[in-house]
Amino acid sequence: RSGVVCRVKFCNSLPDIPFDPKFITYPFDQSRFVQYKATSLEKQHKHDLLTEPDLGVTIDLINPDTYRIDPGVLLDPADEKLLEEEIQAPTSSKRSQQHAKVVPWMRKTEYISTEFNRYGVSNEKPEVKIGVSVKQQFTEEEIYKDRDSQIAAIEKTFEDAQKAMWINPCAQVIFDSDPAPKDTSGAAALEMMSQAMIRGMMDEEGNQFVAYFLPVEETLRKRKRDQEEDVDYAPEDV
Structure with a gap:
């Protein structure tokens, strides 16, 4: 062969395997050569804890005199009135037990x-x-x-x-969230909600509900122009 320096006289090649490969059970622990066990020398060694001074807590700011109560301080009469305990009149235990029965x-x-x-x-x-x-x-x-x-x-x-008195009766309404559009700024949202209207409605099935109407930008501009010119609002004018 060309890959061998010396001349090969005999060449015995291995015969083919007479059967298909099979999986056999490995009887030994696979981690026996890589399993780590700490020695007694390592267990007895004490590592130094390199921490910050005072563990990062500035104890100089704690003043114990702050929580010390001065017994000679006089309370204000209004505070003494709040701290008074109301003495309840003693009640008859038998009578209270009779009233507590559930019939x-x-x-x-x-x-x-x-x-x-x-x-x-x-x-x-x-x-x-x-x-x-x-x-x-x-x-x-x-x-x-x-x-x-x-x-x-x-x-x-x-x-x-x-x-x-107001001409029309009023009702107080509380919303779970801001009724103004989310893309509206704070000042514009307040201006829009100040001109909003709540009206009772009824659908085709006869169910009643309350609708909340907000003016559009065109209506807001027209109302502002009418207010500056001191004229009444006309819905048909643009």
Whole structure:
């Protein structure tokens, strides 16, 4: 052969495999030569932790005197009024237990009771007390107790009649999101919403709904021009 320096006298080639190749099970662990195990020397070695001074926390800014309470400080009378605890009158435990019983065949008295039960289940909740106090502020039982209060109430009716009123009734509407178009700036959106209109509508099936109309740019320009010229708005003019 040309690839061999010396002259080859005998050439014995391997015979062909008499059967097809097959997969056999490898009985040894494949990671036995590459599996890493830490030695005792490496386990006993202590690595140095190179951290920043004070771990990056400037403890100089913490002043413990800030949270120290001075016992000699006098509270304002208004603050003392807020910190007062209301003393509840002791109630009969047997009576309260009897009222707490649930009888399925009787009507619940909480549905027709007045005052505290109207605003909550328990009288101890702050929401209940606030609800009752707000209701008492709007009661008119203190108006007509004497002659002067009666005269003042009568005169107030004449004064209220002279106050200006809106021509049409109004309704307050709350939107979950901004009703103006998303591509409109803040000032332009406010100007557009100030001239919007809410109107009740009805579809072909008879279902009623409320529609919110916003003026287009052409209508806004015309209204601005009419306002500058002090003329009434005419929808047919362009």
